[in-house]
Amino acid sequence: MARIIVVTSGKGGVGKTTTSAALGAGLARAGYSTAVVDFDVGLRNLDLVMGCERRVVYDFINVINGDANLNQALVKDKRVEGLHVLPASQTRDKDALSEAGVADVLDALRERFDYIVCDSPAGIERGAALAMYHADDAVVVTNPEVSSVRDSDRVLGLLASKTKRAEEGREPVTEYLLLTRYSPARVDKGEMLSHEDVHEILSIPLLGVIPESEAVLNASNAGVPVVLESDTDAGQAYNDAVARYLGEERAHRFLDEKKGLLGRLFGS
Amino acid sequence: MSFLDYFRSQKKRSAAVAKERLQIIVAHERGQRGGPDYLPMMQDELLQVIRRYVDVGDDAVRLQVDRDGDYEVLELNVTLPEGSHSPVSAGEP
Ligand SMILES: Nc1ncnc2c1ncn2[C@@H]1O[C@H](COP(=O)(O)OP(=O)(O)O)[C@@H](O)[C@H]1O
Ligand SMILES: [Mg+2]
Numbered sequence: 001m002a003r004i005i006v007v008t009s010g011k012g013g014v015g016k017t018t019t020s021a022a023l024g025a026g027l028a029r030a031g032y033s034t035a036v037v038d039f040d041v042g043l044r045n046l047d048l049v050m051g052c053e054r055r056v057v058y059d060f061i062n063v064i065n066g067d068a069n070l071n072q073a074l075v076k077d078k079r080v081e082g083l084h085v086l087p088a089s090q091t092r093d094k095d096a097l098s099e100a101g102v103a104d105v106l107d108a109l110r111e112r113f114d115y116i117v118c119d120s121p122a123g124i125e126r127g128a129a130l131a132m133y134h135a136d137d138a139v140v141v142t143n144p145e146v147s148s149v150r151d152s153d154r155v156l157g158l159l160a161s162k163t164k165r166a167e168e169g170r171e172p173v174t175e176y177l178l179l180t181r182y183s184p185a186r187v188d189k190g191e192m193l194s195h196e197d198v199h200e201i202l203s204i205p206l207l208g209v210i211p212e213s214e215a216v217l218n219a220s221n222a223g224v225p226v227v228l229e230s231d232t233d234a235g236q237a238y239n240d241a242v243a244r245y246l247g248e249e250r251a252h253r254f255l256d257e258k259k260g261l262l263g264r265l266f267g268s
Numbered sequence: 269m270s271f272l273d274y275f276r277s278q279k280k281r282s283a284a285v286a287k288e289r290l291q292i293i294v295a296h297e298r299g300q301r302g303g304p305d306y307l308p309m310m311q312d313e314l315l316q317v318i319r320r321y322v323d324v325g326d327d328a329v330r331l332q333v334d335r336d337g338d339y340e341v342l343e344l345n346v347t348l349p350e351g352s353h354s355p356v357s358a359g360e361p
Contacts, residue, residue, distance in 0.1 A: 146286050153294045157301045190283045197287045201294055 002110040005117050006135035006173075008159075010151025012122030014143045015180040018216055018226065019238075020119035021049045023139065025225035026242030028083035032114035035074065037106075038088035039131035040121040041097050047087045051223025052077065061089035064101030070108050079228065084113075097130055106134050124151075124158060133164055137174045139207060139245075143181045144193040149201055152177075156202065176207035178241060183212045185257040195255065208241030210234055211254040303333035314344070322348055 007020045017040075024036035037060065038046035047053040052075045058068035063086075070086075077083035086109075089096060109116045120131035132138065138159050142152040159173045160166055166173070179195050186192040195209050215232035219225065227242065229235040233254050240250045300307060315329045330345040 146290055149290050150293060150297075153297065157298070161301075187283070190281065193283050193286055193290075197283065201287070201290050 002113055003115055003136045004106060004110070004134050005115060005137045005139060006120055006132045007117060007139045007141060008120040008128060008132055008155055009122070009141040009148070010124055010128075010155045011143075011148045014141050014148050015178075015210070015216075016122075016141050017045055017049050017119055018220065019139060019141050019178060019180065019210075020046060020117050021225040022227035022238040023242060023245070024085075024115075024117045025050075025077070025080050025083055026227045026239060027115045027117070027246075028077070028080040029228070030242065030246060031082070033082040033084075033112070034115045034117065035084045035086055035109050035113045036117045036119060037086040037109070038119050039097070039127055040088050040119065041094050041127055042088075042090060042092055043121065044088040044090050046119050047075070047085060048223060049220050050077065050085055050225055052085055053223070056087045059087045059089040060105065061091060061096045061101075063105055064096070064098060070105065070112075079224075094126060097127065099130065099133075102130050103134065124154060128155075129158070129162060132159060132173075133162070135159070135163055135173050136165070137176065137245075139176050139178050140202070140204065141178050141180055142198060142202070144179060144183075144187070144195070144198055146193075149193065149198055152202055156204065175204040176245070177202055177204045178207045178210065180210040181212045182209050182254070184255055188257050195252070206252070207244055208237055209252055209255060210237045210241070299332045299334075303331075307331055307333070314346075318346060324349060 005023065007016050007023065009016050020036055024034050028034040036046060036050065038044055040046070041061070044059070047056050055075050058073035060073070062068040063070055063073045074084040074086055077085065086105075106116065118131045118135065121127040140152050140155055142148050156175060159175060163173050165171065177199065179198055182195065183192055187194045195206065199206050211233050213232065213234035215229055215234045216226050219229050219235075226232065226235050227238040230239065237254050240253065243250055311329050311331045315324070315326070318324055318329065324347070328347045332343045332345075334341045334343060
């Protein structure tokens with residue numbers, strides 16, 4: 001039975017698209033056929049982060065409008081077998097993503113894929129609501145910072161009330177916390193909320209902690225999902241998160257400060 | 269305490285302050301959630317009515333829906349400014 005995962009946050013710029021690409025690539029690499037769907041109408045970016053921008057011909061809205069079929073619009077990843085991308089439309093008309101159209105496309109994707117990862121736009125308006133509506137699972141991407149944590153809590157409220165599962169009174173959407181852009185050194189100095197703090201406030205299971213890392217920019221520059229860069233800290237942290245999502249138990253890494261020369265000298 | 273620890277203890281506070289502020293606002297917002305959609309509008313109108321009699325701030329009126337067994341309780345808290353009467357509180361099923 002296919003599962004739909006929404007990657008959501010409320011706040012923008014916290015790492016949703018980075019996470020969607022990583023999760024999609026990680027699931028596909030684990031052997032599951034996976035489609036990553038860009039819901040950010042007007043601000044298509046998933047294609048760039050996943051490195052398939054030059055092969056985009058049709059998009060999500062073309063499929064909804066019947067200008068293209070799903071096969072024509074899905075872009076097949078060149079690196080990972082079984083990974084596909086459904087690009088967002090660049091139209092400025094946000095209403096082009098109709099509720100019925102989204103439902104039809106997701107139903108069709110469920111027939112073909114094991115996992116469907118929905119990359120939500122920022123905010124809590126229409127686009128974000130559509131991205132979460134059909135979800136079975138939600139990865140709530142949060143930065144250790146006040147506005148991001150508060151927005152995540154609001155999103156949790158919406159997941160519990162405005163999704164199809166909630167409306168139909170079925171088992172609620174399974175929620176996971178993914179803490180990203182984490183700087184152990186700053187946490188250590190008391191300048192940044194710790195993973196325990198955020199976990200305590202939001203009280204949903206912690207899927208992973210992704211460190212603030214140069215590897216993320218490098219990977220997006222190259223158009224490679226960072227999870228495929230196995231020799232980087234962020235790549236490994238995402239890989240652990242994917243394994244946890246698939247039910248494996250893995251200890252959290254990268255929670256401690258990498259000690260620089262000064263730190264070692266002063267023994268802090 | 270070394271001089272490094274001194275700076276460290278100063279900074280400890282910013283994350284601690286963030287956590288405390290978040291716990292308060294999140295608890296407050298969760299209290300309003302799950303309530304009927306008209307709640308914010310009602311809160312606003314109540315504020316306007318109260319302002320006809322007393323000069324109060326924007327956050328003087330707090331509404332909260334609590335579940336109590338089979339029914340819901342709408343809790344209304346109005347904070348009056350100092351020098352006027354003490355805050356009134358009313359509950360309605
Ligand atoms: N763990 C991280 N370390 C460093 N930079 C990151 C990390 N995660 C995301 N970023 C950067 O933050 C920016 C926003 O990320 P993005 O995934 O596009 O967020 P969103 O989709 O939530 O708007 C990008 O420039 C990305 O490279
Ligand atoms: Mg994005």
